[in-house]
Amino acid sequence: MALLDTIHSPADLKQLDRSDLPRLASEIRAKIIDVTSRNGGHLASSLGAVELTLAIHYVFDTPRDRLIWDVGHQSYAHKLVTGRSQAFDTLRKPGGISGFPRITESIYDAFSTGHSSTSISAGLGMAHGKKLSGDAHKIVAVIGDGSMTAGLAYEALNHAGDSRGNLLVILNDNDMSISPNVGALSSFLSRTFSAKYLQDLRAEFGRFLKSLPKIGDDVYQLAKRTEESFKAFTTPGMLFEAFNFDYFGPINGHRLDHLIDILENIKTLDEPVLLHVTTRKGMGYPPAEKNPTLFHGIAPFDIRTGIKHPSPPSAPAYTDIFGQTICHMAEENPALLAITAAMPEGTGLSAFAKQYKDRFFDVGIAEQHAVTFAAGLATEGYRPVVAIYSTFLQRAYDQIIHDVCLDGHPVLFAIDRAGFVGDDGPTHHGLFDMAFLRPIPNLVIMAPRNEAQLVAMLKTGIGHNGPCAIRYPRGAGTGAAVNWETEPLKIGKGEVLRNGRDLTLLALGRPVQEALSAADILAEEGIDAAVVDARFLKPLDQDLLREIGSSQKPVITLEEGVAAGGFGSSVLEFFAEEGLICPLKRVGIPDRFMAHGHPDELRKACGLDAHSIVQVARNLLKKAAA
Numbered sequence: 001m002a003l004l005d006t007i008h009s010p011a012d013l014k015q016l017d018r019s020d021l022p023r024l025a026s027e028i029r030a031k032i033i034d035v036t037s038r039n040g041g042h043l044a045s046s047l048g049a050v051e052l053t054l055a056i057h058y059v060f061d062t063p064r065d066r067l068i069w070d071v072g073h074q075s076y077a078h079k080l081v082t083g084r085s086q087a088f089d090t091l092r093k094p095g096g097i098s099g100f101p102r103i104t105e106s107i108y109d110a111f112s113t114g115h116s117s118t119s120i121s122a123g124l125g126m127a128h129g130k131k132l133s134g135d136a137h138k139i140v141a142v143i144g145d146g147s148m149t150a151g152l153a154y155e156a157l158n159h160a161g162d163s164r165g166n167l168l169v170i171l172n173d174n175d176m177s178i179s180p181n182v183g184a185l186s187s188f189l190s191r192t193f194s195a196k197y198l199q200d201l202r203a204e205f206g207r208f209l210k211s212l213p214k215i216g217d218d219v220y221q222l223a224k225r226t227e228e229s230f231k232a233f234t235t236p237g238m239l240f241e242a243f244n245f246d247y248f249g250p251i252n253g254h255r256l257d258h259l260i261d262i263l264e265n266i267k268t269l270d271e272p273v274l275l276h277v278t279t280r281k282g283m284g285y286p287p288a289e290k291n292p293t294l295f296h297g298i299a300p301f302d303i304r305t306g307i308k309h310p311s312p313p314s315a316p317a318y319t320d321i322f323g324q325t326i327c328h329m330a331e332e333n334p335a336l337l338a339i340t341a342a343m344p345e346g347t348g349l350s351a352f353a354k355q356y357k358d359r360f361f362d363v364g365i366a367e368q369h370a371v372t373f374a375a376g377l378a379t380e381g382y383r384p385v386v387a388i389y390s391t392f393l394q395r396a397y398d399q400i401i402h403d404v405c406l407d408g409h410p411v412l413f414a415i416d417r418a419g420f421v422g423d424d425g426p427t428h429h430g431l432f433d434m435a436f437l438r439p440i441p442n443l444v445i446m447a448p449r450n451e452a453q454l455v456a457m458l459k460t461g462i463g464h465n466g467p468c469a470i471r472y473p474r475g476a477g478t479g480a481a482v483n484w485e486t487e488p489l490k491i492g493k494g495e496v497l498r499n500g501r502d503l504t505l506l507a508l509g510r511p512v513q514e515a516l517s518a519a520d521i522l523a524e525e526g527i528d529a530a531v532v533d534a535r536f537l538k539p540l541d542q543d544l545l546r547e548i549g550s551s552q553k554p555v556i557t558l559e560e561g562v563a564a565g566g567f568g569s570s571v572l573e574f575f576a577e578e579g580l581i582c583p584l585k586r587v588g589i590p591d592r593f594m595a596h597g598h599p600d601e602l603r604k605a606c607g608l609d610a611h612s613i614v615q616v617a618r619n620l621l622k623k624a625a626a
């Protein structure tokens with residue numbers, strides 16, 4: 001019988017002899033590889049954290065001791081040993097278990113995650129909460145080296161060191177973010193513990209002390225006795241000790257016996273402790289070890305070869321068209337720069353990074369900094385393009401308002417993954433950007449209906465002397481022919497794609513395609529629907545809206561974003577202010593968080609597919625006629 005089948009909770013894990021744990025670790029790896037090969041998922045990070053997971057659950061009293069996984073994409077082993085091994089086959093499947101820790105999924109998921117660098121803040125909050133209620137249980141926050149590049153992590157360290165929270169932070173250092181980790185911290189972490197020069201330096205220093213006449217040997221002995229402080233001075237401990245943390249490590253995060261020993265030793269320390277653990281991303285599956293970036297978040301693949309299953313032929317992704325377009329534009333415009341917050345591949349900037357090394361900036365997981373950094377570049381006459389997923393841009397709201405838009409700096413926000421993203425679920429769907437960007441003065445906001453229009457919008461954005469945002473979805477475009485010579489759009493002008501006497505489907509971005517299909521279906525029923533591509537969320541095409549509103553025909557607005565405060569709301573506001581009265585129905589995302597699932601299914605659930613739109617149209621017409 002497989003050992004994993006006997007583990008229904010960490011209590012079962014604790015029954016095992018330590019010598020059985022490596023076998024359990026390899027069974028867990030096999031299970032993770034098997035399921036992600038079928039369902040897709042965050043494989044490399046989860047494989048790297050298997051021993052760490054077992055050691056933590058072996059030593060600590062979870063769920064009374066709280067365990068928080070930063071980002072949470074490495075939590076698959078944790079799910080397997082906390083009662084979810086039967087359900088694990090449903091990982092990221094509609095209705096199945098989430099790819100991230102969810103408080104609602106298990107009592108062992110102490111905090112829901114998905115966005116990075118929240119674990120120390122949340123852990124410190126729990127530590128203080130427990131202290132206030134006289135509960136001596138421990139808080140363990142596991143955070144990766146990539147996630148340690150975000151300012152939020154340091155705000156929490158700063159507070160923890162000062163307020164002496166009873167918190168153990170485990171730094172899971174694999175020298176990788178999704179791509180190789182960047183920044184001074186990353187080189188500091190890897191340089192200090194691996195460099196031979198430090199050892200040489202110490203030996204040389206020892207020889208120097210010994211050579212001092214008379215006192216040398218004594219001083220050398222003293223220096224040896226204070227080896228620990230010497231180490232602390234020359235290892236990453238220096239950084240964390242400055243934050244008032246007790247620092248231990250670095251230790252090999254795949255050596256279960258060492259991990260368990262050290263966790264046993266430090267678990268009783270009633271103060272902020274940082275344990276530095278080094279691991280290998282993709283550990284135990286050679287293709288993932290070799291290419292951890294590819295296997296960070298992977299689509300279904302063949303386990304034997306490690307090659308992704310061929311996906312059905314499709315049009316190029318919006319992301320690819322974005323990447324190619326800014327390379328084209330950069331040729332002609334030396335002021336164009338590109339910025340990513342730790343997602344060069346995901347945002348399609350890899351080619352730009354290679355071609356324009358000096359004009360490309362990966363700032364690490366630091367969305368707030370990315371935006372203000374762009375504002376700084378813009379003041380020097382540059383045209384920064386900040387490519388950030390919709391969901392992660394939420395982090396940088398104040399920077400967009402205060403640092404970019406207030407003074408109208410010409411920063412172009414390329415907002416990828418706008419709309420449903422699918423399997424990552426509610427932490428990652430990009431559904432809020434329209435509602436949160438729309439109230440910001442000076443900002444032009446566009447959404448293309450296809451990839452050809454994305455090119456035109458990028459040209460429009462770069463040509464505009466002010467801040468601009470373009471939101472576009474995850475995945476394949478429509479196959480529309482892309483023309484690099486296309487002209488920029490006239491700002492604030494929509495486009496009538498189809499005239500119709502009975503009602504107007506007024507859409508923005510991807511839903512325009514569904515509106516066109518819906519109009520075809522309605523035409524078969526003798527209903528003549530106009531289809532209008534608004535193109536701009538801001539400024540709205542007021543002339544066109546006046547025309548639509550004064551016709552008094554029913555209007556259906558369509559957007560892949562929250563309905564509250566989004567595109568449809570902006571049309572309603574305009575009609576109300578102009579005194580235009582017509583039956584209007586907004587179709588967008590309702591006022592609840594949307595689970596993970598296939599984007600087409602999620603769209604259907606929100607009424608954003610052609611057939612649902614047809615139904616809304618029929619109802620609206622019926623109501624208008626009554």
Ligand SMILES: Cc1ncc(C[n+]2csc(CCOP(=O)(O)OP(=O)(O)O)c2C)c(N)n1
Pocket residue numbers: 045048071073074114115116143144145146147148174176177178281341342343365367392395
């Ligand atoms: C705020 C935010 N920005 C970007 C991401 C995308 N992202 C997810 S995991 C990851 C890399 C994290 O690296 P690390 O913490 O070192 O974990 P590892 O994958 O190496 O285990 C990134 C950039 C995110 N989840 N949250």
Ligand SMILES: CC(=O)[C@@H](O)[C@H](O)COP(=O)(O)O
Pocket residue numbers: 042071073114178296297346417421424474
């Ligand atoms: C965990 C995380 O935040 C990223 O790995 C994210 O899942 C990437 O999403 P894409 O697959 O859309 O690039």
Ligand SMILES: [Mg+2]
Pocket residue numbers: 144145146147172173174175176177
């Ligand atoms: Mg890492």
